[in-house]
Amino acid sequence: MTARPRIVGALAGLLATAWFFVLALARFNQAKATSYDLTIFSQAAAAWRRGELPRSFVRGPDTLLADHFSPATAVFAPVWALWPDPRALLLTQAVCLGLAVGIVVAVTHARLGPAAAGWVLLTALLGRMLVAGDIFDVHEVALAVPLMAVLGWALLEQRLTAAVLASLGLVLVKEDLGLTVVAAGAVWWWLRGRGRRALAEGALLVAIGVAGLALAVAVIAHFNGGGSSYLDYFTGGSGGALADHSARPTPGLHLDQRVLPVLLLTATAFVVGWRSPLILLALPTLAWRLLSSNASYWSVSFHYDLVLWPVAVLAAVDAVRRHRLAERAWLRPVAVLSGLAVMASGLTLLVDKGIDPRAAFSRSAELADLDRLMVGVPAGATVAAQNHLGPYLTPRFEVTMLGTGRPERVRYVVLAADRRPEFQAPPCARDQLLRDLRGQPGVMIRQVGDLVLADLGTSRPAGLRACSAG
Template sequence: MTQPSPPVEGSRVGIGRASRWWLPAAVAVVGFCWFGALSIGRWNDGHVANYDLGIFAQGAQSWAHGHLPVSHIRGMRLLGDHFSPILVIWGGLWWLWPDPRVLLLTQTVLLAATLTLIVAVAQRRIGTRAAVAIAVIGLLSRGVLTADLYDVHEVAFAAPAVAILCVALLRRDFRWCVMASVALVLTKEDLGLTVLAAGGCWWLLNRRDGWRKPFILLLIGVLGLLTAMVVIAHFSGGGQSGYLGYFGSGGPRGMTTPADHSITPLRLLPVALFLATTMIVGCRSVLALLAVPTLLWRAVSSNEHYWSLDFHYDLVLWPIALLAFVDAVQRHGLPRARSVLGVLAGVGVVTNVALGVWEVRLKAATPAQTLATAPVVRAIQRLAAEHVPAGARIGTQNDVGAYLVARYDVYSLHPGPSPTVGYAMFTSEDTWAFPLPVCARDALTAKGRSTPGWQVWQDGTVTLVKFASVQVAPVTCR
């Protein structure tokens, strides 16, 4: 049995208007410092990458110069990859500070703002103590930490928009529902499906009001999806998104992840993490329906990265889960600790936080590394500054390019089609994606030392090769 909890107003528990803001203010500061330390720490420690920070930095650079976004690292016009016109905001910020760290800090602000909103709503609806607990759980949730530790992504803009959408649905504020929905369809093509679900949620919460308002939300979702597909098809050069290949529409053309059509329990990992983040209790809220489209398309896809918990795909589900918990507790009360639901809730909290802490342990820089620039980063920047003229075309290994995009025309070096460049830079460090085989790095270094007109410089673990002229980079083991 549970006891319903009425909305908690500050004045009803002896808290004045000013003191009601101490918790959201503290969460904003702590969240910014925490998320910022994790992302900037990885930058300082040499663990950011071409994919995705370098790609989005080049896109921001294009926007800042008044052009539609292009990435030479990705090898395409970015509106042919994902429909994310909201990233023009990054272009404006790049114009103010042309450095990839402006993207990292923007993401930090967006994540901290999202959690601040969640905690403020929780404090008002279910009380300060519960809001403090949600703040701690939110800071340590696997879904947000994985995204924060994986460079940047456009779904950082979706996090606050989804949180606003959830709050607007609970408050029956249709104007804010519309604004949040528009922001979502401008963030990424699949989020039109979330807006469709929002139309269904509005109808369930306001059945007596008729179909006009839910129909408007459905219309925004459909128009967003159709617009995204048309724009992507136009800019991709292939007539459709290559990602549709993971859903049975042809093959995953030009994609980096092979299609896997096996039936495996791994497809349900995102569902399990979402349930854990809702602390099970949140499944009793209608807001949980907002997560269904994202969980469904990830489960049916043949892209194994979509099933994984190691990327940014859970970030959009994170605010839904926490606010669904708040709504369910307000409506039905907290379950008794010894009840089945109470035990499941406890298991959900422990699982979610344990996975988040483990992710930090695996990927985060230590406090000392966070505050100091790693030798490999200094070597990358020093070699480039001393030997590569500004604006030159340079091919880089995945762990190098993000540090150079502000001054150079950066391309990606990896096995497969090679870019036409005048320089190549790589490290002997292990990279988790798109590494150059050791034999290819050795071959480039040896050829650079034996070929007339070529030059080789080394600084610690970093190697820079200058070709005699701009040419296709010979990334082979021969």
């Protein structure tokens, strides 16, 4: 790769980092961040910073390694040490996405030229895959996005050392990525010429993937003897204690929903990406999502497509060059229409979620009310907070989520006395809790705007009672 693509890639990466941080910060400042998952990862970062295994009061007493195998989240520790605030993790995620965009744009520029690189950059900034992941808190899979970009580049350029290093990183990000690395071994063998040497080198990547998967299973089993809650979505099985905090399986095929990730991948790969062997890297992620009974996995509005973005675009770049598709008259309209589709989808999501980029430079009135509400509450106090309020309390307090039947013992409860729907805390349950608390001696309640703080007097469970209407 010459200097020009590298410079273009670096500038694209800086622009993408700034843009994605603006979007994430805007959502944060609009009081749209949530305990699931920003508080969880913030508390994990704080635990890593203390030299402990990652834990979250939101998820219960177990280490998060009993939930997902993601030791790579230890990189959040120095970030939290420098800036102990959830926004530090939002910035880290934006940097990860920016790195991936920079790598992919550089590869595109080197292989297809500046026009294609510019189109890839535009679709990255506004397309559904990266935008959806960026505006939904923080997740460990963001750490995998630049690694997937490096792996894709290494496979195309036949750089074994880079492929090995990227693979080693990927298996430490999340348990299922071992399967992706196994697929990378097959892609290496195919692209390398399918000879004896190619087989040996591909087998090395397969071995890394298998070892990573085995290690992940062993660690999760060690810390969660009851089994991962995510098994419920594939086997109807146990799930252990963590299953109490997870979404219930959705019965039925719902093919109209399950097909959405495939359609988005196809559009993001400009359709032609399916003609590249590199697209094989996307199949393990697609498989577990489509086979799952968790409806969230079928959605294209969360973070599950993040790792697919580098694969989709690099597969398209490879297909165009490998099959000389640039000479075909139909390529340009297909690329333009596909790009417009993914950008329209991304912009629609921003509108639907009410994300205003200008909010990155201001703070909502609700957050100002929350600051006033918490004056006088001692630092380190245990607080059960409504899902959309928890992240803003995390730097100062030990926060869990206010929800139905939750057992955590807390001294304070923070909620909104309004009619907005909320994960695990519907309005009817919040109303019932307030009625119950107002009738109890020793409980002190104060309100600022729509926000309510209840001092329970002693530490005790503050789980909501189930109710039949929102």
